Amino acid sequence: MVNQFQQRAKLPRQLVDELRSEGHPVLDTFLSSSVKIRESHSLARPMIPLDPTHKLSRELEALYDALDG
Amino acid sequence: MRRVVFNQKGGVGKSTIACNLAAISAARGRETVILDLDPKGNSSRYLLGDKAEEPGEDGAAFFGQMLSFSFREQPLEAFLRPTPFERLRILSSNPELDELESKLESRYKMMKLREVLQGLPDDTAVYIDPPGFRFLQPIGADRRTNRPDSLRVRRLPPAGALQSARERRRGEV
Numbered sequence: 001m002v003n004q005f006q007q008r009a010k011l012p013r014q015l016v017d018e019l020r021s022e023g024h025p026v027l028d029t030f031l032s033s034s035v036k037i038r039e040s041h042s043l044a045r046p047m048i049p050l051d052p053t054h055k056l057s058r059e060l061e062a063l064y065d066a067l068d069g
Numbered sequence: 070m071r072r073v074v075f076n077q078k079g080g081v082g083k084s085t086i087a088c089n090l091a092a093i094s095a096a097r098g099r100e101t102v103i104l105d106l107d108p109k110g111n112s113s114r115y116l117l118g119d120k121a122e123e124p125g126e127d128g129a130a131f132f133g134q135m136l137s138f139s140f141r142e143q144p145l146e147a148f149l150r151p152t153p154f155e156r157l158r159i160l161s162s163n164p165e166l167d168e169l170e171s172k173l174e175s176r177y178k179m180m181k182l183r184e185v186l187q188g189l190p191d192d193t194a195v196y197i198d199p200p201g202f203r204f205l206q207p208i209g210a211d212r213r214t215n216r217p218d219s220l221r222v223r224r225l226p227p228a229g230a231l232q233s234a235r236e237r238r239r240g241e242v
Contacts, residue, residue, distance in 0.1 A: 001086060003081060003086065027071075037085060040085075043083070044115060044118030045153075046088055046115070046116070046154070048093055048096050049090050049096070060089045060090065061085075061093055063090065064090050064094065067072065068070065068094075
């Protein structure tokens with residue numbers, strides 16, 4: 001699972017490509033880096049109840065679907 | 070459905086991912102249980118807030134009974150706490166888990182966790198947040214049951230242990 005992914009930076013993408021080329025299984029759904037997750041921890045509310053339309057919430061749902069869909 | 074979110078390095082989002090996947094599972098209508106086996110208790114604090122510190126049934130009580138002789142062990146469900154989120158329950162962490170888990174491990178009682186999970190209803194989703202610095206390693210077969218799907222929890226050697234052993238050998242030569 002790729003977490004705290006930075007879409008705009010080059011290195012994270014390169015690292016993921018490297019892992020894949022070495023044959024490591026990497027899920028297609030990346031979880032973006034977000035300050036919202038700190039708020040989520042501080043309020044003791046996971047992302048879905050906290051803000052279901054947030055980008056990270058949607059990514060987490062996509063990750064859930066990838067694992068259980 | 071059983072999911073373990075694990076990683077060797079700490080602080081990468083293991084508990085965050087486990088809790089959020091569990092919350093999604095519950096929000097979608099599934100009875101869901103998260104086992105916070107990490108003595109640090111990040112998942113417990115994330116889902117219970119300040120209530121995580123309150124005394125009550127938790128992982129230490131659950132594993133404690135495995136180590137003591139008792140005629141009638143309580144099922145896992147007796148140790149789960151509700152969370153503010155519907156259908157989501159948690160086996161809350163406790164700092165004592167660190168010591169308890171080492172004892173369980175050395176007596177090969179960690180295997181019992183598997184039996185315990187099999188005791189939960191099939192339609193209950195289980196998410197496990199294992200302790201850091203350990204590694205859930207699939208082994209070829211459980212020596213006793215000969216089942217290929219068992220997981221064994223083992224402690225990783227401390228960083229540098231292999232290297233220092235090599236250096237020691239070199240010193241002898």
